[in-house]
Amino acid sequence: MKTSALRYALLPAVLAGGAALFALAPAAPRVAPDPGNAGLKLPAGFGALVVAETGGKARHLAVSPEGTVYVKLNKPTAQGGILVLKPTATGKATVTSGFGNYGGTGMYLKNGYLYASSDKDVYRYKLDAKNQVVSPSQPELVVAGLKLGQEHESKSIVLDDAGNLYVNVGAYSNSCQVKDREKGSMGIANCPVLDSAGGIWQFKADGQRQRQAQGTRYATGLRNVVGLDWNAKDNQLFVMQHGRDQLHDIFPAMYDEKTSSQLPAECMYAVKGGDNAGWPYIYYDPAKHEKMLAPEYGGDGKKAVTDKYINPVAAYPAHMAPNALLFYTGTMFPAKYRNGAFIAFHGSWNRAPEPQMGYFVAFQPFKDGKPNGPYEVFADNFSGSAAKTASGRADHRPCGLAQGPDGSLYVSDDSKGTIFRIVYNK
């Protein structure tokens, strides 16, 4: 309380000081949070502000070293499917233009290019010295014609440091049943979905018009990954899987509603080339700490599977829908956050009739490149209230994460299109 009062007291001085203060400060200027931290609940010392209201379904986002924010929309608006937000002196930003007439999810900035994905393709846009898109209407088509089925359409993307692009191709099925999501329908033997989906595909980051078959199926048995990031410390890919839905709806005799709302865990995997995480044959039980045989494939809620499939490196409550993963490398936040992971939990729907959960950004502490200890709820109350969380009628749903040049954390919301920024001021 004391610190925030102090911060507000300082605010007029900062505004008046203007450019002079910029020049004096060795680090970036302080950004003042909005009153009430824009409705978010944060640990002590942190503040939040609304950077901009985009009015679009803001999926993933990227922030350039100059503070320009690029936001990928799930559905293009009149301005386009990618919005350009230019920073202002207050730490907020203004939507100045847009381009790309396609919806999608992926947005990633690296090596002088802005990468963007539709639900079928991956594009990249050359950036100039100030990280501005050179030809908004003429992107390179890096990957074309990715598998797109009836669900799990997001093609999330990330690059490593060796010129490779990783793309999620979500399974076009819940659990590979003969009849998707139908009560009692069993799993298809040798699930054919895995041939073209349910995994991460690797491509050349500078390739042109690569077809899916020209890429490598880098990891399989991952139902749907929306949040993924490259861990530079481990030089390894980490992904967040959306676990399967509807154990009770499909197998009511084996799972009651409460159990079904708690199974399976949302899992974090550290992935190496060739790994198999086991979807649709298994799911992860967070209470038993075991991989369980899926009921579609002969499981009964009790049979565990010990071999063959990789274990998650961390597990989170069921159905919370991790939509973004970000390894924090900044110096603005206290030391404990460095090289740890932020996870945006979009919020559940498949816990009904039990109360819904999520709608927050979590922090997962890391040590030596591995999760270390339990996660913490970092930024909460995107929903607006406990009642809105429980009903699932959330005001905002965190979907994308990006780190600003000063180390602040940007969070996008694909419900109202609000872009939040979380800063540490101590």
Add this chain to the structure above:
Amino acid sequence: MIRSSLLGASLLLVAALALPGAGPAGAQTKPKAKPKAAAGAPAPALLAQGKQVYIQYCLSCHQADGGGVQNMNPPLTKTEYVLGDKARLTNILVHGFAEKVEIQGETYRNVMPAHDFLTDAQMAAVLTYVRNSFGNKASAISVAEVKATRAAGK
């Protein structure tokens, strides 16, 4: 079966009668209080049965308030499918639905599985319930109508 055919029969009678024995206390008071409205309004017992089916088989996707889940499962609030043609609506339950059509200006990425395991009476009850809940008001769907739609095969 006995219970459901009874409900089907009571539905046909609802316009004329005050539902003898069809339900608990509600059935005795409601029709008396609003004798005129009873002509179009489905019987409370039928709605209660429909609600049970809804909770068991629809709520996990379309949610308790019928509002659906953004981008995933559509709302059932005043949509043209819910309020419109009864055979089309019934077929959504019988065959499932994955057309990715625009519903009130949005599209939804999940799939609606077939619910052909439901009895004619359960379908009539749940559809009548949906058409008269979440702010909707539309005529009941009878067991005979469900039967006819299912017999037609498509």
